[in-house]
Amino acid sequence: TALSLSTLSDMPDGVAVPGYARSDLSAGILHFGIGNFHRAHQATYLDRLFATGEGQDWAILGAGVMEGDRKARAVLQAQDWLTTLVEQEATHSRARVIGSMVGYLEPGDAAAITAALADPAIRIVSLTITEGGYFLDSSDRFDPTHPAIQADASTPDAPGTVFGLILAGLRLRREKGFAPFTVMSCDNIPHNGRITRNALIGLAELSDPALAAWIAENISFPNGMVDRITPATSDRERGMLESDFGVRDGWPVFCEAFTQWVLEDDFPSGRPPLEKVGVQFVPDVSPYELMKIRILNGGHAVIAYPAGLLDIHFVHEAMEHPLIRAFLAKIEHDEIIPGVPPVPDTDLGAYYDLIASRFSNPKIGDTVRRLCLDGSNRQPKFIVPSIADSLARNGSVTGLALESALWCRYCYGTSESGAEIAPNDPNWDRLTRIAKAARDDPGTWLGMEEVYGATGRDARFASAFSEALEALWSDGTEAVLTSYIDGRL
Numbered sequence: 001t002a003l004s005l006s007t008l009s010d011m012p013d014g015v016a017v018p019g020y021a022r023s024d025l026s027a028g029i030l031h032f033g034i035g036n037f038h039r040a041h042q043a044t045y046l047d048r049l050f051a052t053g054e055g056q057d058w059a060i061l062g063a064g065v066m067e068g069d070r071k072a073r074a075v076l077q078a079q080d081w082l083t084t085l086v087e088q089e090a091t092h093s094r095a096r097v098i099g100s101m102v103g104y105l106e107p108g109d110a111a112a113i114t115a116a117l118a119d120p121a122i123r124i125v126s127l128t129i130t131e132g133g134y135f136l137d138s139s140d141r142f143d144p145t146h147p148a149i150q151a152d153a154s155t156p157d158a159p160g161t162v163f164g165l166i167l168a169g170l171r172l173r174r175e176k177g178f179a180p181f182t183v184m185s186c187d188n189i190p191h192n193g194r195i196t197r198n199a200l201i202g203l204a205e206l207s208d209p210a211l212a213a214w215i216a217e218n219i220s221f222p223n224g225m226v227d228r229i230t231p232a233t234s235d236r237e238r239g240m241l242e243s244d245f246g247v248r249d250g251w252p253v254f255c256e257a258f259t260q261w262v263l264e265d266d267f268p269s270g271r272p273p274l275e276k277v278g279v280q281f282v283p284d285v286s287p288y289e290l291m292k293i294r295i296l297n298g299g300h301a302v303i304a305y306p307a308g309l310l311d312i313h314f315v316h317e318a319m320e321h322p323l324i325r326a327f328l329a330k331i332e333h334d335e336i337i338p339g340v341p342p343v344p345d346t347d348l349g350a351y352y353d354l355i356a357s358r359f360s361n362p363k364i365g366d367t368v369r370r371l372c373l374d375g376s377n378r379q380p381k382f383i384v385p386s387i388a389d390s391l392a393r394n395g396s397v398t399g400l401a402l403e404s405a406l407w408c409r410y411c412y413g414t415s416e417s418g419a420e421i422a423p424n425d426p427n428w429d430r431l432t433r434i435a436k437a438a439r440d441d442p443g444t445w446l447g448m449e450e451v452y453g454a455t456g457r458d459a460r461f462a463s464a465f466s467e468a469l470e471a472l473w474s475d476g477t478e479a480v481l482t483s484y485i486d487g488r489l
């Protein structure tokens with residue numbers, strides 16, 4: 001059955017359909033970045049809420065600024081903005097049709113997007129525009145010199161960026177005397193609300209300082225932690241949906257069953273009652289962010305590079321390798337978790353056990369190469385802070401030094417079988433050059449100030465790193481993992 005509003009009543013058995021009528025919904029949220037994660041996460045929470053009969057004036061109106069969004073919009077339009085979501089557990093999968101999106105503005109149509117942003121019915125503007133969408137410099141500060149930002153600063157009436165559009169919408173709202181909306185980032189960036197605020201106010205200061213001051217006074221930017229592993233869709237997923245569930249969908253979403261959303265309750269213009277469908281509202285999201293970034297994202301980095309060096313393709317296959325699995329468990333327990341401050345109502349050991357089982361789910365099809373991607377941006381966020389904390393409390397850094405050495409060895413550009421590793425980082429050429437020099441002089445690697453900062457100059461860490469890298473070159477990955485697990489490294 002081809003997915004559309006008119007075929008919902010004919011969906012095959014085993015495919016759940018929205019428990020509400022589309023005609024009862026009206027838009028209250030304008031969302032930028034209608035990708036896979038948004039549909040697996042926010043759109044799915046709202047779908048469940050609408051099925052309870054509540055919050056039906058908080059449906060989603062899509063928006064985007066990227067060329068690639070046009071094609072995606074056309075696919076969704078052909079199926080009346082519906083998406084089939086397949087939630088995969090190790091033993092079985094469930095399919096359901098998500099109906100919480102009621103429209104999608106033509107990507108790049110600044111006039112239409114601005115007009116929608118000025119509509120008082122829109123009370124939340126949310127974002128999943130990837131880490132790259134926030135115009136951050138290498139120290140995570142807003143970069144006002146970016147050409148796209150400069151362009152929006154000089155022609156604020158013809159904005160091309162998400163922030164330029166939001167400003168244009170807010171300007172119009174303020175002129176008309178309408179209440180403002182809340183801006184809610186759902187991207188995977190620590191302090192995502194603060195980062196969003198800096199970008200919006202930073203751009204406003206370039207063209208309209210009075211508007212910048214008004215935003216600082218009147219707009220709220222709740223921070224949030226989001227979590228649900230959601231790979232990209234390929235023909236493999238389209239084929240699986242048709243063969244396993246009998247549904248034809250141009251752009252289904254496959255994800256894990258686990259989902260988590262922790263949000264600061266700072267919505268002066270109102271919000272849907274998302275606590276009724278499992279969203280945790282807290283006064284401060286930072287302990288949850290830190291837990292996720294250190295234990296989950298850090299854990300991904302720990303398994304990525306040994307698996308990459310051993311030519312392992314899928315993440316669950318990495319978790320089936322006894323040495324990689326044991327490496328992850330030991331480093332988490334001995335070196336990462338001890339540096340994570342307590343999180344309300346959460347047992348960090350149990351949190352890690354759940355993550356190990358999520359990484360092991362064979363249905364997800366997440367790849368080792370995706371985890372190895374972009375180490376130069378990820379290591380300083382996910383790993384180096386754990387090293388710094390461990391050094392500060394005089395704890396062990398042997399495993400984290402080995403993780404760093406594995407990343408360095410990976411950036412040499414060949415796996416242990418001698419296979420070439422295709423460029424997998426925006427700074428790949430530079431990394432490869434330094435990794436080659438580090439083979440004879442390991443300290444060179446730690447001199448990358450933008451990655452390691454002061455941690456790279458710590459004598460104890462530097463000596464553990466050198467020992468690990470030398471051992472990797474002389475004995476190989478499996479032997480060194482074994483020494484670490486046995487406590488001999």
Ligand code: NAD
Nearest residue numbers: 033034035036037066129130131132133187188228229230
């Ligand atoms: P995706 O590629 O399916 O969608 C990304 C969307 O962002 C697209 O609509 C794209 O056009 C838009 N976009 C990209 N660059 C942009 C820019 N510079 N300005 C404006 N829009 C831009 O990716 P996804 O899987 O939906 O992931 C999106 C984000 O969601 C991630 O970067 C991450 O922050 C967050 N997230 C993803 C996952 C996951 O497992 N996929 C988990 C947690 C959080």
